Amino acid sequence: MRIIDLKNDVPQKGMVATMGFFDGVHLGHRHLIDQVVQEAKHRERESAVITFPIHPRKVLDKDYQPPLLCGFDEKLTQLATTEIDNCIVLEFTPELSQLSAKDFIQQILKEQIGIHTLFIGYDHRFGKNRAEDFDDYFLYGTEVGIQVIHATKYLFGTQTVSSSQIRYLLAEGDISLSNTFLSYNYTITGKIIEGYKMGRRIGFPTANIKIWEPYKVIPTDGVYAVRVHIEKDIHDGMLYIGNRPTLHDNSHTSVEVNIFDFDENLYNKTLTVEFVSFVRPDIKFNGVEPLIAQITKDKNKVIEKLKGYDKERGNNSESSTVNN
Secondary structure, three states: OEEEEOOOOOOOOOOEEEEOOOOOOOHHHHHHHHHHHHHHHHHOOOEEEEEOOOOHHHHHOOOOOOOEOOOHHHHHHHHOOOOOOEEEEOOOOHHHHOOOHHHHHHHHHHHHHOOOEEEEOOOOOOOHHHOOOHHHHHHHHHHHOOEEEEOOOOEEOOEEOOHHHHHHHHHOOOHHHHHHHHOOOOEEEEEEEOOOOHHHHOOOOOEEEEEOOOOEOOOOOEEEEEEEEEOOEEEEEEEEEEOOOOOOOOOOOEEEEEEOOOOOOOOOOEEEEEEEEEEEEOOOOOOHHHHHHHHHHHHHHHHHHHOOOEOOOOEOOOOOOOOO
16 A cells, blocks of 8 residues: 655546545445445556545644544554555645535545545545535536545444444443454554552552553453564553552553563563453452452453464454454
């Protein structure tokens, strides 16, 4: 996949394209992208997605904190797992937000990018105030020589797959269905920072993670079975998210991982945690001893959940997760 930044690059004319923010690059997005790819192959043209590096609402409202399933680099990584030929990066600006759909099609899609065919997501709207719909887009495209096609809707069984639905599932701790809807295991990436060191004192040393993406969606508080990526190595682990009510009970949410069979200094290094399964919600115990007993049970349960997990392919034969 080629990355074309419109601030510096001139795209090839005549591509088959679609556009959107593509947060998460989930199954619904992939269904749309596949339609673009197949149409491009049929017409013997290049395929492209047009996307934005920053959430459009964030550009218009600096106080808005967009809950993101993936940062921009993560999005590019996931888009590269599709068959799309090009990713066109369009900077969203206040000026761009004032363009009507007709002007956007004329000035940006036709004159600046020069696309041949535009796929519109089944529920996607664009242009100032998102006031128009597909019939309008089709008419405006016809006027400037762009064929506009309404993409088909994607359903997982009877369920609609959307970024907002996946955010809801993560908030509920439904990692299995979240991963299925994403088509890959949800991840967080961050730098290891110094923590309270209480985990080491009770026999379960943890690495405290400061997540790089400030707006990344954090799954609900609790304990998770995870895989930990450190440079080129992958380790099994147990992740905790919460405010440690038994030990501290403060308002600060910690994200910390106990990496199995690992005893190296990770401070200031970067790691990625891949969520495999939810184990249990956060609980306040009556003292340290019951906490240690529960964590021991948690670890045994995590080991069972991760048994047979293919560390190269990220695939568990007992999971319904679709991986690319």
